[in-house]
Amino acid sequence: MKFYVVVYLLFLSLAAAGQSGRVAGDGSSPDGKMSDKSVRELFEEAAAYVRTKASEMDAKKVQFSQEILDQIRRDQRMLAARYASIAELRLNRIPEDVYYTAMLYWMAGDQERTAAQFAVFLPADGGEPEAKQTARAISAASLAQLGRTAEAEALLADYSKNEPRKLAETSRIRNELAKAYLAKGDFARMAPHAAANYDAAKTLLADAASRPRALDELIDSASLLFEAYKGAGSAKLAEDALDEFRTTAAAINSLTMYFYAADQKIRYLIDIGRKPDAMKFYASIQTLIDQEVRTKPGQEDLRSRFIRRAPHYQLLGESAPEFTAAEVWFPGVRRTFADLKGKVVLVDFWATWCAPCIEAFPAINEMYSDLGPEGFEVIGITRYYGAEYGGVKDDVAELAGLKRFREQYKLQYDIVVSRGQADQLRYGATSLPTTVIIDRKGIVRSVEVGYSPGRLQQMRQEIVKLLAEK
Structure with missing residues (x-):
């Protein structure tokens, strides 16, 4: 035994x-x-x-x-x-x-x-x-x-x-079934497994020995349940689920889950054409944090996250702003987002000194190679940094270095070089890497900061889904 x-x-x-x-x-x-x-x-x-x-x-x-x-x-x-x-x-x-x-x-x-x-x-x-x-x-x-x-x-x-x-074994089976049905787009069969899995994860939280694992599984199962309702077009169930996730997160003092639930609700409301409701909810978030989050450090952490997120919420659901400070576009020719309508575009804000940016290059290259024929474009945008991060002061030398850098990492897509931070600020790309996904109509559909293997996989799924939209 x-x-x-x-x-x-x-x-x-x-x-x-x-x-x-x-x-x-x-x-x-x-x-x-x-x-x-x-x-x-x-x-x-x-x-x-x-x-x-x-x-x-x-x-x-x-x-x-x-x-x-x-x-x-x-x-x-x-x-x-x-x-x-x-x-x-x-x-x-x-x-x-x-x-x-x-x-x-x-x-x-x-x-x-x-x-x-x-x-x-x-x-x-x-x-x-x-x-x-x-x-x-x-x-x-x-x-x-x-x-x-x-x-x-x-x-x-x-x-x-x-x-x-064993509840953990049953939960694991249901988790995998929910993911399998998500991959098939069978949201009706996905939802019962996701709901049962979410309930099981909450139960497992009561066991101190399994709490760290159960907390991860709770967030994973919450995400799956939301995706099930979202995919089925059940807006009320999806919205109610996100509110339930948020209050549960507050009760167990999980800042990660709290931010996920509130951030996802704002993005979801924008995505289904209810941006005024989304921004109204965003305006109330500071009050909700004070009411629901128990600790002052937790409140301050969440306030800071949502303040940084504000420029992204303003962009979502709107036409992609053109680059106004772009000075060089290579090896291709300068294009506007109006020119790129009909394509799904990934804008990647990066820098040569940004290690996470560099780590993501192979995955972005692979996406561009695989999905390019379906109408997918990538634009990598950086800026002249001069001596700011130990570089060279001369623009000509810096540009030559950027071209060598592109060849070194075998980047297949165009690079844009801007002067100053205007383009970064316009997209809320104050931290690197920041990625922006724009749909075929030229509308901003996603703005995210940072990379991880999970985020890169999710980004690919988002792009594939947008490519299917006509």
Whole structure:
């Protein structure tokens, strides 16, 4: 029983990081004693890999970092993939072997083979009830990630009829199903799973041990529930949900969730053509913060965030302002947003000294390459900084450096160089990077500050959606 608790905890910590597609492995064993170990022992070794490596580094006084942790996790997935491949080829496997082969594939991020192995294990005789339930939960989540929603729904129903049932496992299945239906645009089927998942996340917050994880899942599930109502065109439900998220966030003192809920409501109201209502709500936000947020530091933090957001709200739903301070446009020719009507445009405010800007270049390049034929344009806009950030004072030399910079990072799109901060201020781009998305009609649809892998993925989804608008 104790080991299945370990498996359950591992399910919670690793399921979100799973990626489809098999990780290649050469089938070799680090210690050369593969034949002496059971499949369960191979799984235990792979499951302990991160902890083992961390202990080794600690003993050697090696400084730990996120980059090192990411590499160790990649190595763990490779190890799990090798062990799974070898385990699957063993003759005369008992049900326990099949179970742990599936678990190894799951740890490796191979949802297809995870589901296939569990499909062999589940109808077989033997296996503890807890193992069967874990198999149903992981298999259902894996199938949902693969878009095989009917099979995932069947497993969820089977899971719900058996014991033991864990709220966190049920929530995970529903979370993946909600995401799968979101990808399919099936908002009617998405909404019940998103709502149940949101309620489960609120319940899990009561458990002190799971609070950090449950808080992340609460925000994720809130976002999914809003997207379900929004996608279904249920404006009242969407608006009410955002208000509920905000009051819940205040009750649990989550500033991140509070800002998300209020910011999303303003943006949503603008997006559905109710900008006066959006700005009226924005005008009331300072009072709401004073009434709902318990701590003074929290109140001040939120006030500051919304003050910085004000220029973006003013832009949303309006025609994109032209660049008035642009002096150089290369390698293409100068164009206005009026010229670009009919295309979806991403405006990326960046600088050569901005590390997050540079980190996002590959993703932006990929979007431009993939979506350009569908009518997508990118404009990267920077300005002359001179010696302000350790650069050169001479404009000619700085421009030459910018052209070399564009070649160095293989940027495929045009770069605009402005004089002074007028264009940045016009778009509220006082922090870098700032991205602006403009639709085919020349209307500003999104203004966001900063990049993250999640934000880049979301940005691509927004662009794809706008490209579909005619």
